Amino acid sequence: MDTTALREDAPVDSARRQKTRARLLDAAFEIFAEHGVHAASVEMITEAAGFTRGAFYSNFSSKNELFFALMEREKSLRIEQLNEGVAQFLAPAVGGGAALGDDAVVEIITKVLELQSDDRRWWLVQSEFQLLAMRDPEISAGFLEYQDGFVRELTTIVVEALTSASLRFTIDAEEAVRVIAELCANAEARALLAGDERKLSERLSASVPAIMLALTERL
Amino acid sequence: MDTTALREDAPVDSARRQKTRARLLDAAFEIFAEHGVHAASVEMITEAAGFTRGAFYSNFSSKNELFFALMEREKSLRIEQLNEGVAQFLAPAVGGGAALGDDAVVEIITKVLELQSDDRRWWLVQSEFQLLAMRDPEISAGFLEYQDGFVRELTTIVVEALTSASLRFTIDAEEAVRVIAELCANAEARALLAGDERKLSERLSASVPAIMLALTERL
Incomplete structure (x- = not known):
């Protein structure tokens, strides 16, 4: 050989x-x-x-293994998009050291949302996966690990972004990020149900920045 | 005849x-x-x-009709439990006209949560229903109506309760109630996945009152 x-x-x-x-x-x-x-x-x-x-x-080795690989791939894509958004819109705004007003915070969050994949299939498939995991003990631990890992990764990015904007959460940071992620997922579900074809950023630009400001305070 | x-x-x-x-x-x-x-x-x-x-x-007339009837019944039960909780724990606390401190608010919310049916089946079935509705245009409008109606009913009760405690939401009230309801649903899903047998009120007594306080201000 x-x-x-x-x-x-x-x-x-x-x-x-x-x-x-x-x-x-x-x-x-x-x-x-x-x-x-x-x-x-x-x-x-x-x-x-x-x-x-x-x-x-x-x-x-199985449909389940492929399912986990798919979730990991899509998760990484969204984490990347979030990192890109922060680098592109937040970093220059806080570079000069000036404090951001609420309006600037809202604008930056909206722009970061605009970079996120507007993919309703993602929401559908995640919901399916969660339901499967709740019925199948063989995948429930893996799913929980995936989901908690996702929230932890998001939290690291969001907390770093807030700190650079001289903001911090007034409640537990992971809990706050979970709430915001759920808000996005729920908005996707409602858009699907209502046949609302507007982009994610348009639908969420009223609620996500408002919740983010309500859950944070100035450092 | x-x-x-x-x-x-x-x-x-x-x-x-x-x-x-x-x-x-x-x-x-x-x-x-x-x-x-x-x-x-x-x-x-x-x-x-x-x-x-x-x-x-x-x-x-069909499985779908029974499904809607089931959702309506369970919704009414939860609305009743919430009304009972408010009457039992909030009304006496604000009866004297004294303002409530944050600790008292947290305690009352925890007690109201304790009255809620601790039913994970409810969460499972609601998730299923939502997924079905997203794939079946025949029931999507009905489901959306059901869900929005539920949020409206909850919002009326919660806003009235907050007002009597001299509090109000700092963001759109329906949006705030949606966020809190989603937080509860999400916590149920995680408890199911993790095999966490603690009661709803125990699992949520850290997060729900904190979010509620973060999203409100004194009148």
């Missing part, structure tokens, strides 16, 4: 593998959102992605 | 009918929570309630 050849192939293989995984995750996202996680089968996902069952199982 | 006899029978009939409806709703609550609304059939519900399909269809 020529191990040199194997090593040389590895990066190509790995890139192709990443591409296969990404296509399977994209397909699963669509299928889960359209049919629900329960009704979605491995066959439906592989067919939509244009792969065989073999390709699926060489990447994921 | 002897209409006098019919009229005399009516109250008995009506009482029996109410009992049948109540048993069907109880059974549906159990079945929906255990198996999910999608997997639950009219047969499963009637069998659990000890009735025939005929009894079902003489009370409800």
